[in-house]
Amino acid sequence: MKNITVGIIGGTNGMGRWLADLLVKEGCIVHVTGRKTEMTATDVARIGDVVVVSVPIAATAGVITRVGPLMKKGQALMDLTSLKKEPVALMLAHSEAEVVGCHPLFGPSVTESAGHNIVLCRGRGDTWYAWIKAIFEKTGYHVLERTPAEHDRIMTIVQALNHLNTIALGMAIAETGIPLTEVNLFSTPIFKAKMDIVKKVFTESPELYADIIAGNPDRDNVLRTYEQVVLDICDLAKAGDGAKLKNAMETAAKKLF
Ligand SMILES: NC(=O)c1ccc[n+]([C@@H]2O[C@H](COP(=O)([O-])OP(=O)(O)OC[C@H]3O[C@@H](n4cnc5c(N)ncnc54)[C@H](OP(=O)(O)O)[C@@H]3O)[C@@H](O)[C@H]2O)c1
Numbered sequence: 001m002k003n004i005t006v007g008i009i010g011g012t013n014g015m016g017r018w019l020a021d022l023l024v025k026e027g028c029i030v031h032v033t034g035r036k037t038e039m040t041a042t043d044v045a046r047i048g049d050v051v052v053v054s055v056p057i058a059a060t061a062g063v064i065t066r067v068g069p070l071m072k073k074g075q076a077l078m079d080l081t082s083l084k085k086e087p088v089a090l091m092l093a094h095s096e097a098e099v100v101g102c103h104p105l106f107g108p109s110v111t112e113s114a115g116h117n118i119v120l121c122r123g124r125g126d127t128w129y130a131w132i133k134a135i136f137e138k139t140g141y142h143v144l145e146r147t148p149a150e151h152d153r154i155m156t157i158v159q160a161l162n163h164l165n166t167i168a169l170g171m172a173i174a175e176t177g178i179p180l181t182e183v184n185l186f187s188t189p190i191f192k193a194k195m196d197i198v199k200k201v202f203t204e205s206p207e208l209y210a211d212i213i214a215g216n217p218d219r220d221n222v223l224r225t226y227e228q229v230v231l232d233i234c235d236l237a238k239a240g241d242g243a244k245l246k247n248a249m250e251t252a253a254k255k256l257f
Helices: 014-025 041-047 057-070 085-094 127-138 148-176 180-184 189-203 206-214 219-238 242-256
Strands: 005-009 029-033 050-053 076-079 098-104 117-124 142-145
Touching: 005 014, 005 041, 014 029, 014 098, 029 041, 041 057, 050 057, 050 127, 057 076, 057 085, 057 206, 076 085, 076 127, 085 098, 085 117, 085 148, 098 127, 098 148, 117 127, 117 148, 127 142, 148 189, 148 206, 148 219, 180 189, 189 206, 219 242
Parallel strands: 005 029, 005 050, 050 076, 076 098, 117 142
Antiparallel strands: 098 117
């Protein structure tokens, strides 16, 4: 397909900027919008063959319900949201355009495609789904095709549980009251690697991490499991029973690896 026009709402920064750069290299005409750009979300909804929503999670539903009704059957409405059930359902409900759900499983600083995964969710129609899938594959990304429900269920682990664990570590260290400058003098390689992640999650985009935990519709079971596991580990540690804790880890390792 030639001379494709793409409008990226939230394309001035972050993941929208990443996609804009990629699509410009692929020969598309790309218009980006932010809250202060002259071109608005409404403008790109009217002129784009493909319109991509890439705004913070808390603003996503509002943008989709505003621009979706402006779009027609031959166009495509797509999103890059880190959660998929709600935005894909909203795009289907509020627009007659083709619908593609997309979640790149990496951050905007990624420059190399090799080794990076992108989830695509079929919403409505085949034309634009096949188009974007072909672009991602041609540029070296690994595309994983899943339903929004399958995506969100696995994200309870990859995002909710993973980031919850990081947030718990950071908050517990803060609660001890021991200055990190002092703790860092005793740093091991593993501690340093973990604290780099804690720093990224707490300082770069805390609202993103908070929303992908709190906003995941399947989060409750996994949060309950985490709570119970931490209590069980604490009980074994408090009993001074290293052997039982080691046995519990070996049992888990057999399930995991
Ligand atoms: N960051 C990641 O690692 C990552 C990875 C995969 C998917 N995602 C998803 O990508 C989407 C965007 O996240 P991001 O991290 O790229 O965010 P970001 O870096 O904060 O960029 C957000 C973009 O949206 C615009 N924006 C901010 N608030 C807005 C509002 N209320 N209404 C309209 N536009 C607004 C911003 O433009 P102005 O500031 O110029 O207004 C900017 O262009 C989210 O759905 C997130 O779940 C993020």
